[in-house]
Amino acid sequence: MGNTGRLLRTWAMLMSLSLAFAIVADATRPTRLSHVALLLVGVVAVLKARLVLADYLGLRATPTALAGFSTAVVAIIALVVLSFEFPVSLFARQ
Amino acid sequence: MRREEVVDISTAVVDEDGWGPLSGLPGHPLMWVLIASELAVFGLALLGYAGARLHDPIAFAAAQDHLDRLAGVINTAVLLTSGFFAALAVDARARGRRGAARLRLTLAAALGVVFLVVKSVEYSRDLAQGFDIDSGGFFTIYFLITGFHALHVVLGIIILAIVLRFDSPGNYETGASFWHMVDLVWIVIFPCLYLLR
Numbered sequence: 001m002g003n004t005g006r007l008l009r010t011w012a013m014l015m016s017l018s019l020a021f022a023i024v025a026d027a028t029r030p031t032r033l034s035h036v037a038l039l040l041v042g043v044v045a046v047l048k049a050r051l052v053l054a055d056y057l058g059l060r061a062t063p064t065a066l067a068g069f070s071t072a073v074v075a076i077i078a079l080v081v082l083s084f085e086f087p088v089s090l091f092a093r094q
Numbered sequence: 095m096r097r098e099e100v101v102d103i104s105t106a107v108v109d110e111d112g113w114g115p116l117s118g119l120p121g122h123p124l125m126w127v128l129i130a131s132e133l134a135v136f137g138l139a140l141l142g143y144a145g146a147r148l149h150d151p152i153a154f155a156a157a158q159d160h161l162d163r164l165a166g167v168i169n170t171a172v173l174l175t176s177g178f179f180a181a182l183a184v185d186a187r188a189r190g191r192r193g194a195a196r197l198r199l200t201l202a203a204a205l206g207v208v209f210l211v212v213k214s215v216e217y218s219r220d221l222a223q224g225f226d227i228d229s230g231g232f233f234t235i236y237f238l239i240t241g242f243h244a245l246h247v248v249l250g251i252i253i254l255a256i257v258l259r260f261d262s263p264g265n266y267e268t269g270a271s272f273w274h275m276v277d278l279v280w281i282v283i284f285p286c287l288y289l290l291r
Contacts, residue, residue, distance in 0.1 A: 003185050004182065004185060007178060007181050007182060007185070008178075010178075011174065011175065011178040014174045015171060015174060015175075018167065018170045018171055018174065021167065021170070021284075021285065021289065022163075022164075022167040024289060032155070032291055033289075033290065033291055038290065041285050041289050041290055042285070042290075044285070045281060045282060045284075045285045045286075048281045049278055049281050049282060052177065052274055052277055052278045052281060053278065055181070056177045056178075056180070056181045056270075056274040056277065057120070057271060057274045057275075057278070058119075058120040058184075058267075059119070061118075061120075062118050062119060064115070065115070065118070065119055065126075069130075069133070072130075072133055072134075072137065073133070073278075073282060075137075076133075076137040076140055076141070076282060077282060077285075077286070079141055079144065080140055080141065080143070080144045080286045080290065081290065083144035083145070083147065083148060084144075084290055084291070086148060
């Protein structure tokens, strides 16, 4: 029952974080995201990914692998989020 | 006098299975090679998206407004719940409860079909509005990334069906690992394509 309870808790947390995503999506539709909202979306995505890695994929028992895969996910999301902070004028086509 | 240390390489470097550190991971080690490869492919695709967006952010934002975010949120919930059932199935099979494991894995696969149905509805709406893979940079990348992911969902459902036929505990772990990878990739794709702007 312990493992089932942990998986249920993980699922509930993932669904709660997804609901937070839905609220952000609805509230920010017509406008560009603020710096804080960009960061929030990135952090929530990383938290969800880490929960899947640790509990669904079972990497909690192998901390090195968990750290490695988590770092890869953080790097991908961080680079995409940071690209929204670049001055667009540097890249826009003339 | 210098003392020579003798190291048995066969036991110090490679474990008896020959998979090194991958042996400690759940399921077959080759599945983890595949998971790492898939993460790299989707990661590079998303970085390509980020780079392309920098060249034309206004057009990308305008195109992104046409996406059905509610469908994306629903599909996120569907995949996460599917992953939950897959994890429960692995747990049940490890405890020797084959019937419960089969039922849970079947539910996981069924939710995978629900994901594909929602995605198909979303695609059909995009196409009805006149947006296809040739409708500018955003939609080209959007259809490529989400289409490639949907293909992985189809492959995942096939793998889960094979696991239901050959239902050893190890096969459950391996099949579920692939399924969770599909879940993980969607968790990264969804905010990048649908939410960030």
